[in-house]
Amino acid sequence: MKKLTLFLLVFVFTFNFVKAQQASWSFDVSHSKISFSVTHLVITEVIGHFSSFTGKVVSKSEDFVNSEIYFEIDSKSINTDNETRDNHLRSADFFEVEKYPKIIFKSKSFTKVKGNKYKLVGDFTMKDVTKTITLDVVYGGTIKDPWGNTKAGFKISGEVNRFDYNLKWNNLLETGGAVVGKTVKINCFVELTKEK
Numbered sequence: 001m002k003k004l005t006l007f008l009l010v011f012v013f014t015f016n017f018v019k020a021q022q023a024s025w026s027f028d029v030s031h032s033k034i035s036f037s038v039t040h041l042v043i044t045e046v047i048g049h050f051s052s053f054t055g056k057v058v059s060k061s062e063d064f065v066n067s068e069i070y071f072e073i074d075s076k077s078i079n080t081d082n083e084t085r086d087n088h089l090r091s092a093d094f095f096e097v098e099k100y101p102k103i104i105f106k107s108k109s110f111t112k113v114k115g116n117k118y119k120l121v122g123d124f125t126m127k128d129v130t131k132t133i134t135l136d137v138v139y140g141g142t143i144k145d146p147w148g149n150t151k152a153g154f155k156i157s158g159e160v161n162r163f164d165y166n167l168k169w170n171n172l173l174e175t176g177g178a179v180v181g182k183t184v185k186i187n188c189f190v191e192l193t194k195e196k
Contacts, residue, residue: 001148024195025152026055027071029193034073039181046085046171052077053068057192064152065140069107073102093169100127108132116140120156126165133160135186148192158186 035049055071056062076097078089090097107122118137140153140182155183162168 023059025192026195027051027053027055027057028151028193032190034052035187035189036188037185038183042051045185046080048080048089050074050077051079055190055196063112064118065110065112067107067110069105069110069122071105073103075103076124092168096127110137124160125162127167129165131160131164133158144156152192152194154188154190154192156186156190157186159183 032053033049034053035047037045037047039045050073052074053071055069057070058068060066060068062120073108075095076090076093078086078097080086080089087097092099095103102125104125106121106125107120109119109121111119111121113119116139120135120137120140121132123136124133135156135158137157140155142150142152161182177180
């Protein structure tokens with residue numbers, strides 16, 4: 001009986017400790033940016049971003065190791081500061097936004113490499129194709145803002161091959177190079193707000 005009571009006390013203590021460590025965080029959209037770049041005409045890069053997105057993070061420790069991370073992007077919100085190009089990107093040649101309105105990332109692991117540098121591994125879904133990708137993350141730290149909200153900041157970078165996700169439109173130059181490169185560089189600046 002004493003052993004059972006001790007076991008129950010340990011279990012309750014451990015459960016409450018884990019629960020106390022766990023926290024939910026939402027994306028502060030006004031202080032976050034989901035951007036990308038891709039080579040154009042071989043010699044330069046076009047930079048764009050998505051203006052509509054949402055996400056959720058469940059942290060299990062103060063340093064965010066093993067956090068569960070989910071975010072989705074409204075593909076129609078793509079913006080490269082050129083309306084003609086943006087409409088082309090929304091078409092079936094690229095994102096086909098009417099048929100595939102969401103780009104989704106769901107984490108598999110979030111591990112610390114060294115100091116404030118992390119590796120984020122997860123399933124990335126675009127145009128109904130899902131592949132596992134690895135992203136580099138720099139954790140900027142956690143702080144209380146002047147209004148008493150707890151904030152955390154991250155910089156996320158990586159790359160994907162757009163051909164893997166059936167974004168295969170391309171024209172070739174006379175020199176043999178491509179108008180649009182295959183590799184898309186991802187650069188995200190994310191500010192999270194801890195939910196109360």
